[in-house]
Amino acid sequence: MTGFPRAKTAIVGAATFGMGEAPGLSSTDLAGQATVRALADAGLSLGDVDALFIALPSEPLSGLSFAQYLGIEPAITENNRSGGSSFQTHVMFAALALDAGLCNCAVIAYGSNQRTGTGKLVSAAAPDPYEAPYGLRLPVGAYALAAARHMHDYGTRPEQLAEVAVAARGWAALNPDAFLRDPLSVDDVLSARRVCDPLGLLDCCLVTDGAAAIVMTRSDRARDLRQPQIAVLGAAQATTHFNISSMPDLTTTAAARSGPAAMAQAGITPNDVDVLQLYDAFTINPILFLEDLGFCKKGEGGSFVEGGRIAPSGALPVNTNGGGLSCVHPGMYGLFTLVESVVQLRGQAGARQVEGAQIAVSHANGGFLSSQATVVLATEDAA
Incomplete structure (x- = not known):
């Protein structure tokens, strides 16, 4: 990609929540808690958020439902799901939107209660008709x-x-x-x-609950916030x-x-x-x-x-x-x-x-x- 706004945007808030096991909480609850904590980390509030990037595991319209859950009305919602790489892609598009002046404060969030909710990895991928007959797990x-x-x-x-x-x-x-x-x-x-x-059991990732969120804004605004800005290069x-x-x-x-x-x-x-x-x-x-x-x-x-x-x-x-x-x-x-x-x-x-x-x-x-x-x-x- 040419023309990326190098160091013109920054991550100013970051948080996790519910790491490991968080019984009684939905994926949305977990993401919501991480979002509020990330904003507090930056010295901002939900009222500052005008762009929302989210990919909840069981919510196909999470850009809409999560905005409603948070009680915000963002100018931009983005629900791209490319699996675990979704959030790096969100950073890319948030940086472009911030630099273009389409928004001023972007939240990128995720949460899942897979461990306490289902006890196993939940995949969004449908069985492929060409691979499925061979029984590949x-x-x-x-x-x-x-x-x-x-x-x-x-x-x-x-x-x-x-x-x-x-x-x-x-x-x-x-x-x-x-x-x-x-x-x-x-x-x-x-x-x-x-x-x-x-691959054996210990070659495989965990199945846990957990949520994370980051907050992004333009670098000139970031200098006035609570935490040292981390530039997106x-x-x-x-x-x-x-x-x-x-x-x-x-x-x-x-x-x-x-x-x-x-x-x-x-x-x-x-x-x-x-x-x-x-x-x-x-x-x-x-x-x-x-x-x-x-x-x-x-x-x-x-x-x-x-x-x-x-x-x-x-x-x-x-x-x-x-x-x-x-x-x-x-x-x-x-x-x-x-x-x-x-x-x-x-x-x-x-x-x-x-x-x-x-x-x-x-x-x-x-x-x-x-x-x-x-x-x-x-x-x-x-x-």
Whole structure:
């Protein structure tokens, strides 16, 4: 995308709510609480909101229903759903709308009560008539196919996938909001019950409740608000398919397009990134995204994560809240990568804080490795 308004808009509020289990609350309730908290974080109120970006899991017209729930009458509502990448796409369009003067204060929110409401992952995808006869268990089967192909093509080993889960648990141990904080070893991951070969139970994301919200405005207005502004330097999305059987290459995702586009807008390279938040629905995801975003060459993702490289004290801090594997995964995880990026860049992450973090990349995945979206954020000094 050309003409992206680099550093002209900023995230000024961020919050989570109901992480893990929130019995008795609907998905809308959870998103509402996160929204109010994010606005309070920014020093704003519901009366300031004139743009609403929302993708509730069971509400096809959530742009309308959530506005009514909040008691607001926004000029813009957006209900794009591309799976977990929806929220990075929302950031992209919110930045464009703010820069164009179509709105002044945009809220991006999500909530889900999947754990206490249903006890399992709820997918919006209808069975595909061409894939369904083969009995592929989704979504895990799609990611297992990608993992198996990566192993076949590049020699990636189960132990390397396990390193991703172990690193996530290491970060989660430092995060009091994380759902799972107990110690985890590579052997634990490898010995866990198989779900869809080559992926076992601990290669798969959590099923939790949870909500998140962020608030965006123009940079000139952001300077007058409560929190340090976090500049949006770049944002891009790309899509290659929907069903996994139509993916052009099981080992290369559309992150190979969205990542370089967002980084070019931002004027950075992977070497400039201090913290990296990746959508880790399964352990193969970060390996694919590290390659496609340019942090290592194609086929080298498995070796890249060895030796605790993405764990606490490693060379590249990845998923510093514990990710979808150990922190939270209420159906769609993408917005949580944005909140964690903001917390890190503000220096408010407590025991898991990455010292001197100034540039963050938040990358999310939707569908069956189908939609990829990347956002580059920075402190005001680094912008």
